[in-house]
Amino acid sequence: MPLVTARFVERAGDNATDGIAKPACLPWRVGCCIVAAVRELDGRRLNMSDHEVVPVLPPVKERLIEFYVRNRIPFILEGPPGTGKSLAARYWVKRITGTDAVKIDITEDTELTHVLGDIDWKKLLAEASQGGANGGPADFTELYGRYYVPSAAVRAMEEGRVLLIEELDRCGRDTLFPVFFDMIEYRTTYVPALQREVRAAEGFSCIITVNRDTDTGTVRLPDALLRRCRRVFIPMPDPETEVRIVLANVPDAPERLVRRAVAAVQKLRRMEVEHVPVPSETVQWVMDVIGMFGPDAGGDAEQLEAAIAAVCKSSEDEQAFRSAIRTAEGVARGDAWGVRRR
Known part of the structure; x- marks a missing residue:
């Protein structure tokens, strides 16, 4: 093709x-x-x-991508490096939704906090210690929400935008895959830093780019992920x-x-x-x-x-x-x- x-x-x-x-x-x-x-x-x-x-794109690829993006259906763009997967994803998201895709790059060093965000602990502890010095107990639940720094993925969910997950097959931690399972299937995710679940706004969806299994440094995507996504191959x-x-x-x-x-x-x-x-x-x-x-x-x-x-x-x-x-x-x-x- x-x-x-x-x-x-x-x-x-x-x-x-x-x-x-x-x-x-x-x-x-x-x-x-x-x-x-x-x-x-x-x-x-x-x-x-x-x-x-x-x-x-070839007409069949155009129709597939347009249909998936327009209907917020998660899908995988697979192909060798350098074949334009990211370019195609960004262009069609912008054209159809009117907004840019929110991108997150996955590497073997990507950790849970990179995907779900974390607390700005320096500022939180500074305020908490100041509250303690004033004689009142610090309300950490309120402080967590105030000093939470959202990741690109959580921001895409809250804003109802398309999340472009780049090179998920370079993921070095199996614990990350279940996080994406929930985002893709249920449009929710549990954020440990907030100690609560975040539900995606209307319009949220995921596009995943992966290289072929033969590319150095890549891992095989779990079947549980493949069942949740369509797959478009660019050779x-x-x-x-x-x-x-x-x-x-x-x-x-x-x-x-x-x-x-x-x-x-x-x-x-x-x-x-x-x-x-x-x-x-x-x-x-x-x-x-x-x-x-x-x-x-x-x-x-x-x-x-x-x-x-x-x-x-x-x-x-x-x-x-x-x-x-x-x-x-x-x-x-x-x-x-x-x-x-x-």
Whole structure:
């Protein structure tokens, strides 16, 4: 099935940045898209902060995600790293609900307090000691509520927003899964810091992103979680789709360059390499070649090898990458996959 692609929609307005200094030479990653803060193409200066990244999904995926988000049905977006799962989730939540998803990142170090919030103990104890000094007993129940610091998950529940749980399969503690069971199925959770249950407001739902089981550092999701969620799989793209992904991100890129880069990456994914390039890295590779050799770069072997650092992340893979680049020169000639610019 096709992968998430993207296109840029130019918005009216000035070229002001968001106030954060971003070096022009560094790409900024958004899901399966690599976005350059400032890029020079065809003699004109592009400020990518003036573009909205819009994921374009296969119709069946679009209908599924729209249906699930609109009806607040929890679901899992699964796929290899770098295939645009988070980008798709954020975009569709914003489009359908009108608000941004509340995101929580899960790692092997994530603890219960990261998911359910905690008390600001320093401030609480300071006030409690002051109350004791004044001769009256401290009301800790009232103090807990006053100095409770809600987590992103609890905030999403209280505000009735969609909670985006990123990379739940990197969870290092089995005790966290039951917390999400209750959030997903009953839209409630017990918060130990408050010593009470929190019930989600209308509109709350969960979207979970996970990588494939073969990805290093991931764990298998429990069946109890899978029973509570739908599952949408986003695979690596086929050649035609990946060409469209690159052209959507870098509209001025020569198709000959794009085809050669995609052909090389597609071959590499069938080889035994330490690091398998993902679509976002293919986009970065093409952008680097254009940045180094100009907007008319044809993507010959020498040019692709010069920018190989965008996709080759292991010294042990370098020979395999160079071989794939040489092979791609022949594969990518002509209109090999019948992909035309729209």
